[in-house]
Amino acid sequence: MVDVFDHADGETPPLPGYRLSKLEIYNWGTFDGAVYSVYPEGQTTLLVGENGSGKSTLVDALLTLLVRPQTRNYNVAAGAMKNERDERTYLRGAYDRTVGESGRPQIQYLRSGSGHYTALLACFSNAASNDSFTLCQILYLNADNSVEKVYAFCEGQRGIVQDLSHITSASAVAKHLKDRGYNTTSSYKQYLGWFQRKTSFRPKAMDIFNQTVAVKDVQRLDLFIRQHMLELKPWKNKVDRLLSHFNELSEAHRMLIRVRQQDELLSPISEAGVRYQARLDEVTAARKQLDACELYFAMESVALLEPLCDKWQQQLQFLADEITRLDELQDRCRNEIARLTVEIEHAGGDRLRQLPGLIEQAESISRVKLAARHRFEAQLRSAELQPQITSPDQFHKTRQLIHQRRNRLVEDRTQSRHMSSAIQFEIGSLTRQLSDDRNELEALQRRKNNLPESLIAMRDQICSDLRLAPSDLPFTAELVAVAPEEREWEASIEQVLYGFARSLLVAEEVYPRVSGYVDRTRLLDGRGQGQRLVYLKVGKRSESTRRTSSDETLVSKLLYRDDHPLTPWVRSEMRDRFDYLACETVERFQTTRGAAMTKNRHLRSGGWRHEKDDRARLGDRRNFVLGWDNRAKRLALSDSIRETEESLQQLHTRVAKLVATEDRTTAAIESLDQALQIDDFDIIDFEKHEFQASQLRLEMQRIEEADDQIQELKAHRKKLETEVVGYKSDRDRFIAQHTTRETELRNGQGLLNNARRTIEQTEINGRRALLEQEFETLSNQSPAPLSIENIATLPQTVAADLRDKHEKLRERLVPIAKEVTSAMTRFLKNFPDEQADLDADVAAISSFNALYARIASDDLPKHETRFKQRLNEKVLLEIGMLHGSLEGERQEIRNKIEQLNTALRLLEWKPGTYMRLEPSDVQDREIQDFRRELSACLNGTLDGTTEANEATFVRIEKLVAKLREEGNDRWRQKVVDVRNWFNFAARELVAETGEARSYYDGGTGQSGGEKGKLAFLVLVAAIAYQYDLDPNATHSNRLHFVMVDEMFSRSDDQHAEYALDLFERFGLQLLIVAPLDAKARVTEPYVGTYIHVVKDKQTHCSQLLSLTAEEFQEQALPEE
Incomplete structure (x- = not known):
């Protein structure tokens, strides 16, 4: 350069x-x-x-x-x-x-x-x-x-x-x-x-200018690049917007879940409501039919009776005219018969005129006495007497037999009543015993000891009132048992320990409370009966100084509950007070000194006092109380209950037979009393009057055969009498018909008037038109058309059937109504805020249905739409923006590193070499999980299904919960700062060939001085x-x-x-x-x-x- x-x-x-x-x-x-x-x-x-x-x-x-x-x-x-x-x-x-x-x-x-x-x-x-x-x-x-x-x-x-x-x-x-x-x-x-x-x-x-001012330590390359070469982007607003929008989404989701739950809980109400309404419609229809039944038959009755009453009125007039005509004919015939009778009397004499009356009188008396004779003989037969009575002497002897028979029957009835009373007393005694045994067996099945239920109930009440446990106040019998191999001595041991076993043991620390309670409280069992209580104050005592009991003593034949704190006291008390010698023979019993007993409940105490009690109560296993295993007592009670039930069945059969015999005897006595009311043979002597009537008929026949003129007059009179009988018969028939028609007319008019009143009242109430709508249904359901034969029964029958149908439909409505109200109650329990407008009552079905319809058609779609909108348009948008921003920043960091590499290419590291920065994803679990969870929130969002939306919400909710969690600032700042997503290393490259030489991981060079130099x-x-x-x-x-x-x-x-x-x-x-x-x-x-x-x-x-x-x-x- x-x-x-x-x-x-x-x-x-x-x-x-x-x-x-x-x-x-x-x-x-x-x-x-x-x-x-x-x-x-x-x-x-x-x-x-x-x-x-x-x-x-x-x-x-x-x-x-x-x-x-x-x-x-x-x-x-x-x-x-x-x-x-x-x-x-x-x-x-x-x-x-x-x-x-x-x-x-x-x-x-x-x-x-x-x-x-x-x-x-x-x-x-x-x-x-x-x-x-x-x-x-x-x-x-x-x-x-x-x-x-x-x-x-x-x-x-x-x-x-x-x-x-x-x-x-x-x-x-x-x-x-x-x-x-x-x-x-x-x-x-x-x-x-x-x-x-x-x-x-x-x-x-200017950002790098600002960062350069802050550079203090250049000892580590990756930290230096993160803190000074890369800008910390503001993420809080993005996260806050996400949290804010998620709060809205969470509220929308909560409301959606609420309406979904409401929809889910209202659905069975709607379904059951439909069934309830259908059944209610049936009930209403049946009620309408029942209400319309009276009007229907009233109108049917009017239609039937109006023409019939007119017809009967015409028939009555016809019958009245006929009766008048026949009366006139009878009067003419009777006048003629009277005239002929006068002629016959003038021709035959007064005797012939008197004889018919005398004959009729004799026959009448004979009939009355014959009926009395039949009753008298029937009364004797009911008392098993069948004498022949043809004279006053025989009648007198028969009355003597009646008195004898009656006295014997009275004695038999008295004896039967005495026997019945004795059996009833025995039944009462056995019934009480059976009830007591059943109650005792039931009580024993709930516990393990052998004590009577009355003592247990009394003890439970004391413990309940004093807030003590039953184990704090045991009976002696609950801590002592007869050893299984000594069962042959059990009856004698039970008799010796009778009082001690039933004594309540009261420890010294609770004695003042128990004693005070007993003094001021009436002691009762579970049935409210007063009880006798013996309780023993149990204090600390030294071990008994008595000699150790041998195998032949009462004490040696006992077992103890060693897990109870009062057992040592009981064991000591046994040795001091009940060290009876168990004698196998009576000779041993007679010669030994001190307290002794045999297997047969033969006891000696005090050296001279002997006692043997063979009352069943003491020797009966049902009354044994010792021990904590009551299986033998329950078996004995079960056997006793079975035997008592059999005895009661036999006694009830005997009582039934005695009652039947008594009823027959009483009936016979009453018959004999009625027979004794006839005290004269003449009352039942009908034969003499039959004979008298026969003699009078013979006399009248002789007189009539003596004169032909009289016969001719009598024949004419006979013919007229026959005509009178015929007229009378016709008249009686017409009168009967008239009476019948008159009754029918009167009844018909009464029914007709009632029907008209019913119709009139219905019209006044304005219900006629409504009730007439049910007439067709009633007509189809009526088993037969209304007629004069069924007019008295058919309306009641149809009304009864409709009433029964209505009641059955109402009964079938009850479980559906219960189902509806139960579903309503579940809904209101889950959504109490709805209770102001809704009640768990079938009357509110329409309100619930309206709510269900509103939720299904409005609230549910609205909240689903709101949830989707807030999920997709806000939260997912914010998630996407946050994800995009972080990923964009990630790419921006890579671009910035490339920019740095462009500048580094211009600077020699060593002669002929330069340095190149290499970013790599950090292998940090928290950052990896965050990036994966953030990316997962956007997965499946295009599906748009309810399930996909719910799954997306759950993923977002989990991520947001971590972002929102208080005390999680370190994690939040760490994972959202994209600078932390990278580790930075530097690689030395040869300028001419691009050959790699040295590699510096995070600024850890080959020597300590190269760290700062590289930074x-x-x-x-x-x-x-x-x-x-x-x-x-x-x-x-x-x-x-x-x-x-x-x-x-x-x-x-x-x-x-x-x-x-x-x-x-x-x-x-x-x-x-x-x-x-x-x-x-x-x-x-x-x-x-x-x-x-x-x-x-x-x-x-x-x-x-x-x-x-x-x-x-x-x-x-x-x-x-």
């Missing part, structure tokens, strides 16, 4: 390009009240000073003039936070931070917030073309503490004093500058455009590219100014010199900011101007001192 400082004729050529010739500041930071000027005159300048003297304030003034506000780095040398210094603090002259009276930090300022302005001015000159231009900014604070700016550009060199000294107000700055020949604007973009057109730098030149090379290449510098050009109209702030403070001298040589190679003017220490010496060969910044501790104002190299050596640097 050609060194830009080589010159053919040995003369020093002018410094290339536009270079900083002058910097002026007014009211900027701690430079207060006057115009402070720096005159580099295009040469590299060293700016030194102690920390806090104001070096960074000058650097930030140049940054303000050259770099866009959004990206400039204020006070970066001090490692300041982004917002620690800003334009406001510089405008007001912040110089210190103290703690106020309230304990809060308080910033100290040199200037008030308003009433002044700040001016920054920089002049750049090109010595080769003898051209220059001036950049100027005027800043001031508005009333709302916002910063107002005027950007200005002017050809030539200008100054603050000459151009701004006559400004009277900040608002007049723009006009004043225009009047002075400046171009002014409030837009940085336009201001930058003037600057860029003048110096022809690339769009990112500086990349930095200068980046500047040269963005400034569009050609190191081989003899003249330049490009910007050649760079600021570095403490860049060489952490580098060794060799690497610092290498960097300075690179800057010089490209003809770059440097403003080097360095602390006041020996490290600044390395820059001396390259520096043409020295500036020393000092700060007055009294006034807190900064000052600028221009030094020569010698003055710098003598005054500024500390001695080594």
